[in-house]
Amino acid sequence: MFTYIIRRLIGAVAMLVVISMVTFGIFFVVPQWAGATPEAMASRYVGRAATPETVHLVAERLGFNDPVVVQYGRFVKGLVTGAEYDYGAGVEQCPAPCFGYSFISGQPVWPDLVDRLPVTFSLALGAALIWVLAGVSVGVLSALRRGSFFDRLSMGTALAGVSLPIFFTGMISLVIFSYGLGWTPPGGAWTDLSENPAQWAYNLLLPWITLAFLFAAGYARLTRAGMLETMGEDYIRTARAKGLRERDVVVKHGLRAALTPILTLFGIDFGLLIGGAVLTETTYTLPGLGQFAILAIRNQDLPQVMGVVLIAACFVVVASLIVDLLYAWVDPRVRLS
Amino acid sequence: MRRKSALAAAATAALALVLSACGGGGGGTAQQPAQSASGGAAQPAFNAGLTSVYNPSTKKGGTLKAAHSSDWDSLDPGDTYYGYSFNFGRFYWRTLTMYKPGPGPEGNTVVPDLAEGLGEPSDGGKSWTYKLKSGLKYEDGTPITAKDVAYAVARSFDKETFPHGPSYLNELLAWPKDFKGVYKTPDADYSSAVEAKDDQTVVFHLNKPFSSMDYVVQMPMTAPVPKDKDTGAKYKEKVISSGPYKFETNEIGKQFALVRNDQWDPATDPNRPALPDRIEVQLNVNADDLDNQLIAGNIHLDIPGTGLQPAALGKVLPDPALKARTDNPTIPRLWYVSVIPDNPPLDNINCRKAVMFAADRVANQTAYGGEVAGGEIATNVMPPPIVGQEKFDLYASEGNKGDVAKAKEALAACGQPNGFSTTMVFRADRPREKALAEAMEQALAKVGIKLTLKGFPASSYFSDYAGNTAYVKKNGVGLAGHGWGSDWPDGYGFMQAIVDSRTIRDAGNYNLSVKNPEVDKLIDQASAELDATARGKLWVDVDKKVMEDASILPVVWAKALLMRGQGVTNIAYNEGQSMYDYILLGVE
């Protein structure tokens, strides 16, 4: 088990290295294929009508004149040993892991990521709680009352939930519940949990529900299918033959088995989400990692892109590792080696 | 030009579509007398903020809530180049001069701010002297001196540290040869460029005569920065205020809040009413949500000032009550097509003229959204709000639909009687620019000019494609979609960056096509002319020369649809800012 985890972690690090190289490559190599010079790249980070000298100075400062390999090496070195940043009036130390400084704002990337993580985590956690509870219970009820009005209604809603994008549902809910009825706060509302837990939850309520709606739909469908399958299994008949109450048969025997694929899906979904709930954060203007990622990409801000990509990849890797470990715990037939 | 967000472009496009469908009138609306002692009783009407102050008030207090769909380039006065930043920054900085606040054509004129009066030229316009008022203080109570203004100008010279701001002063002033900025050459004497004669007097020394200096010094490079508080690229995190408000908090990329600066003396500042007690700004707000919040009254002000998003337009325009809360000014912005003389046969002026004649101006205007919202059909380069602008038309055609006969004549003169093939590039993420390219393709096909259309992302359009000379040459690019807004409302402010061939470099160009030595010569003449009327005429000559050169095909002079926030007092469209005048605003 221990060696399994170690091996997985080594694999994860290797994957992160590959991801960082690919990201770096897309950023530098692709424009170069299209014929971009270091100055052409630097001209993204200057004001309009900048003089050639300005562009040249910025290309020098951002290191675009060095070969890509050297630039990548500098990035990795910054991660491992830290880096220095010349802000004109002085030099600032950026301790490891130093993801560098934004090409646009000159702000160090790492503190920004750390700062934004609680927002995304709060969003993902609350939404996950809602969608798992709602999705799984609706799925179970639908399976047990297969073909009923409830089943058809909930599966129809689930289909809508899966197909409607968040920027649509989110905007509609804001217009109705925040600006129309005034029940929920307007977009952009965020309070830290440590500051005021009630306000925290109130502000996140609408984003939670919107995000959960999207996922709950998928989970409901998956749970329903899983329950239909497991409730036909022989061990369910055995459980009934023992005289177990139907509720326990459904929950302890049926659902327990149906939950295994849901757990896998959940691990990956949750890992992806804490890497940035891009659409939800953008729609609701939540200052989380997803919003950060979008802005970084829109601004072609490489250090920020690298930072958020690597952080997101880390979460996915860790989540899938945890899922695998949980899987072995949930299903004793799985042995990790 | 001052940057407008890419989203604004899309907004205007959709606005145009909706407006043209509605056929609502943009001009000629009667002005409603809007009077109220404390605000709150004004009758909303379409365009009520264009020529008078809407919901005027002198009531102080309250919090002005503003939001931005993106982020500042920088809050540092030495490192910013957005129109809204120049406009909003006046809450926490003061510059030597400023646009006269308020509505109407007067908004295009400059008035003194830190200075006692406008600049005094000497040496034939090569030196400009400004006298500071007395009693000026920073937020910490230390006095503001001429030395601080000179230092601020000098520090903005360092484009490695401050790459975003305008370069006008880098180019115009007589900097010492070995000067590399106040950080790399801390002991350098920069008095040959900008000099503090005494505590009250700043003198600018220019390389050559330049007449528009009063417009240049209203830009924030002249906002004073105390040397001992200057932290280079990190100064934007804690800007020391010289205006009526100072920073309370500043979370870069998220939000900031301004509160009253008790060291600001209203007696020195007749231009800023400073009504709200507090100003809160939220950054990177979802653009559609921002509009919804503006409509619902959750926020008071949309910082970028470029108008509503397509989604909101569909809601606002059909609703008379919402439409009455909007203003629809013509802004100093031209949408156009660069006709690039780099590749044959467009290196021949007659082939360029063929393009001018063949283009269907009505179809192009429709591509931009029609008459009311897309804008007025442009027949020359300078838009109407520019001081001294004259309207003329060298390529007139019946009903503005293009003149096939004249186009064919021009083609024959060019030696291409059967037409030719070339490539037109455009910004693929801007629907109206794509529509324009398609309209051009259709119109030009009628005279045998075959266009190949290629779309590119707006973010790298100028650095890697249309504004990259190597790319243009290698790929035979002949036409490029383009747009431009002015830095200040005179000929220099609008034209220089897009028609002066000496600004052209390898990449990141905004002048894509005007490479005419006669144009350059006229620019120099106009820049040196101190008489405003004569100067205006010279810029019209520049405009005419460019049109004769047939290297710019104007499309529309743009309009924007701005919405007045609910509960906001003292709203007026300022022509100099080409937005609402932010420093006038108050809340009920």
Next chain:
Amino acid sequence: MSFLDVKDLKIHFPTDDGVVRAVDGLSFSLERGETLGIVGESGSGKSVTSLGLLGLHKGGRAKISGEIWLDGEELVGATAEHVRTLRGRKMAMIFQDPLSSMHPYYTVGHQIIEAYRIHHQVSKAVAKKHAVDLLGRVGIPEPDRRVDSYPHEFSGGMRQRAMIAMALSCDPELLIADEPTTALDVTVQAQILDLMRDLQREFNSALIIITHDLGVVAELSNDILVMYGGKCVEYGSTDDIFYRPEHPYTWGLLGSMPRLDREPTERLLPIKGSPPSLINVPSGCAFHPRCPYAELTQGKSSTEVPALAESGGGHLVRCHLGKAERRRLWETEIKPVLETQ
């Protein structure tokens, strides 16, 4: 009244294609300590019968009628909740495939403990001790260790022993074993049957063994009920069925009995065709399309449903052929062939 009395039991499932008459008028009775074998091919209705006894016939759609008297209590009309409290305690079941019938995610011990604690208010520790005892009694070595093993860690025979332990956890008075040995190796089959016989003696419970294989019930049963098309076609003591069988279908089953000295697939008196669909049961005698002697009834077999008639000493047969005719056929045509083998 007997310990278990089933009277005219009918279990019908309405489907889109028609009504499935899985069990169609079945009656039998059983005393404590006695064993009944219910024999038939798959689809004869024997498994539905066993599920019906436990109230486990599928969902609310099945229609059940008739009477089931268990120790003086009628179960068909009883509430589902009441029947549930009897399940596992008063009556228990052993299923065919112990691997799929035990929950893969829970230890064997957990599943036995759960079964015990449904009906007994005891601590987990007490229940666990009981589970270890049971596992020991069904012949599992090192029960205190194996109690924490998962079903997939057991061999097939061990799993069936564990399954039996689970069924016995509450000392049920009626034990139903549905094909208890089908999934097992031949050598293990014998061990499991021996175990069941020993345990039945020990617990003095009534045992119903459901199987398609007469060989399984030969040594265990007191009585045997042969089912075909949802109906009983022959009922009698084990001796009746093995030495004096009177129904052509029973003869077929006897001829299909696998024996250790024979290739298991080889059949001496094969039954032609396949079991009838329970939706379209053939008219008249359900067996007539496959019966080699159908023409001896002068067409009666395809028009008239034969009655289950007494053939002496409680031996019941549902056949149009006369008693003498049946005896003659058995003595002259069937028995000699079976005995040559």
